[in-house]
Amino acid sequence: MGPDPRGTKRLRPVDLAREHGLSTQAVRNYEEAGILPAAGRTASGHRIYTPLHALALSAFLALVPGHGHQTAASIMRAVNRGAVEEAFRLIDESHARLLDDRRTLQAVENALRDLETGAAARTAAASEPGGTLIGPLAGRLGIRPATLRKWERAGLVRPRRDPRTGYRVYDETDVRDARLTHQLRRGGYLLEQIAPLIAQVRAAGGLEPLEAALRDWRARLSARGRAMLTGAARLEAYLRERG
Missing domain, CATH: 1.10.1660.10 (Multidrug-efflux Transporter Regulator; Chain: A; Domain 2)
Incomplete structure (x- = not known):
């Protein structure tokens, strides 16, 4: 199994997809791209998502309107590999x-x-x-x-x-x-x-x-400035939950 993200509630890819208006393939793609933390797996190989994954997805989707898809993805990848200072640098550059x-x-x-x-x-x-x-x-x-x-x-x-x-x-x-x-x-x-x-x-x-x-x-x-505020709030919620 992959890392054990915080949260005990199990979510399926379709649960995240429906909540955020995405396809299940998009959710899988975001995980593979490092935008979401790695999911656990059942014995049969099915992905297990948790509320932490939902927070990550919510943060990413909120970051996109203010920072753009590429920068938002880079921010989330940095956070998920523990390089929070790099994520902050990317945010600062986007604000600049x-x-x-x-x-x-x-x-x-x-x-x-x-x-x-x-x-x-x-x-x-x-x-x-x-x-x-x-x-x-x-x-x-x-x-x-x-x-x-x-x-x-x-x-x-x-x-x-x-x-x-x-x-x-x-x-x-x-x-x-x-x-x-x-x-x-x-x-x-x-x-x-x-x-x-x-x-x-x-x-x-x-x-x-x-x-x-x-x-x-x-x-x-x-609109970009306001979207950045929304993205910052969602990212902070994700960071706080990650600990």
Whole structure:
């Protein structure tokens, strides 16, 4: 038999599965992946789960919305092999990513305020009166020129070509679109999600269409933060029961 988890009540895989809305195969898979502690076995080889396994499964499922499946699985594996400090480190890193995403959102909002007042455009125009080339713009954004070319193919930026050299030249509108694309990409938006926003900004001559996207982004960050609290409570219950 495997380790003897705490708790005397015997549970079948189907009991855990029904309680959490899963298939019995999913429960077995979680055990094999180390997300659940190893189950005992009957003489005939059937798995024996206990309330401790139910707590582990509840903790994992609560961790997923806030930390993602991969990180949640790594946290549970660390706990189950007794590496609690590693689990705490993984949690800390996940919280740090959420904080970074919040800072990114704030940066987007700041960028939009700058663009709305025309400050960013005036700064770009003053520093690059004839427009800027792909290298300097990529350097300013901290990305590769290839990324700007990819955004161009997606229609997110539309630089003109210098008729003499054939080089791409980005005017202040292109710089605005590139900055918005860059910030939204950092926020987790896909290119196909960004494209209609950029198109609306161009058509409307303003940034109002992004307000709904920013509200949605803010709501998703808040949901992640709250989910992390729920996950922490369930994990603490599991840790307390493990002793």
